[in-house]
Amino acid sequence: MTFPTQPLAILALCLAALAAAILVTYLVTRPPLVRATKLWLLLGLGILPIGAAFAGNVQGFEATKEREFCGSCHVMALHAKDSDDLTSNSLAARHARNAYFGQDNCYACHADYGMFGTLVTKAGGMRHVWLYLTEYHSTPLDEAKKTIRLRAPEKMNANCMQCHSTEDSLWLKVPDHRSSLDDARAGRVSCASAGCHGLAHPFFQGGG
Amino acid sequence: MASKKMHQLLVVACACALGALALMTWQLFNPRAFPIIVAMSVGQVLGTASFAAYGLVLLADYRAMRRAARRAGYRSSEDPPPPDGSADATGE
Numbered sequence: 001m002t003f004p005t006q007p008l009a010i011l012a013l014c015l016a017a018l019a020a021a022i023l024v025t026y027l028v029t030r031p032p033l034v035r036a037t038k039l040w041l042l043l044g045l046g047i048l049p050i051g052a053a054f055a056g057n058v059q060g061f062e063a064t065k066e067r068e069f070c071g072s073c074h075v076m077a078l079h080a081k082d083s084d085d086l087t088s089n090s091l092a093a094r095h096a097r098n099a100y101f102g103q104d105n106c107y108a109c110h111a112d113y114g115m116f117g118t119l120v121t122k123a124g125g126m127r128h129v130w131l132y133l134t135e136y137h138s139t140p141l142d143e144a145k146k147t148i149r150l151r152a153p154e155k156m157n158a159n160c161m162q163c164h165s166t167e168d169s170l171w172l173k174v175p176d177h178r179s180s181l182d183d184a185r186a187g188r189v190s191c192a193s194a195g196c197h198g199l200a201h202p203f204f205q206g207g208g
Numbered sequence: 209m210a211s212k213k214m215h216q217l218l219v220v221a222c223a224c225a226l227g228a229l230a231l232m233t234w235q236l237f238n239p240r241a242f243p244i245i246v247a248m249s250v251g252q253v254l255g256t257a258s259f260a261a262y263g264l265v266l267l268a269d270y271r272a273m274r275r276a277a278r279r280a281g282y283r284s285s286e287d288p289p290p291p292d293g294s295a296d297a298t299g300e
Binding site for chain 2 (some may be wrong): 001002003004009012013017019020023024026027030033038041042044045046049050052053056057059060063064066069072073129132136
């Protein structure tokens with residue numbers, strides 16, 4: 001547990017503290033319900049908590065993009081640990097060392113893109129929660145790392161191509177890229193396969 | 209103006225709101241799956257319910273005030289006219 005330092009988190013904490021002060025004062029003093037009390041309660045029960053919830057939720061959504069969040073389910077702990085390992089050469093670990101999105105590397109590679117990408121990804125995340133609660137919660141790590149699969153592995157190349165467009169002239173100069181261009185774009189050959197850029201995660205089993 | 213029940217409802221609403229605020233701040237200190245999901249589900253429901261309860265109390269209070277005002281109006285219309293017989297323009 002760490003003290004949050006992000007501006008939105010601090011704003012949410014301040015609003016929540018003010019609201020709590022008003023509510024505790026009301027509970028302790030129990031004043032008559034006159035106009036002033038109603039206005040104070042409007043602040044304590046409405047405006048300040050709504051502000052705290054809004055700031056907290058935005059901060060929460062940002063936190064769900066971080067690797068620490070993804071690794072908080074025990075079945076993902078090995079994947080997160082591999083990304084944290086500075087000496088690891090797995091595809092995920094190499095992306096984790098990227099200065100621009102390294103802390104969010106799980107989200108950067110697994111999120112859906114497009115206009116509703118974030119919403120679709122969050123909805124998919126709820127499926128993960130459901131599966132975790134119903135199937136994987138008490139699954140031992142050794143068993144989980146053998147059984148967890150990508151739901152739609154054929155879609156993974158599309159996510160790679162959000163950054164690696166396959167249109168760049170330097171990229172096209174690589175003979176293997178040129179020869180497998182159509183297959184890579186169609187998702188028939190995975191960028192993250194043993195013969196190409198290597199498995200994304202050392203424990204990944206591949207397949208669907 | 210609010211009845212004892214309404215005051216009790218407000219106390220419950222305040223307690224619920226405090227619980228909601230606690231859950232919402234928990235996710236900020238511990239940004240892991242369980243606290244965030246709990247804050248965005250249970251926390252939101254508790255917070256919304258407490259604000260709805262506050263709205264209900266205000267509505268009940270407003271209706272009670274209107275009822276009281278109406279009753280006071282009836283009572284004054286039943287009063288006998290002043291001894292000099294003068295009445296205002298509306299005849300009330």
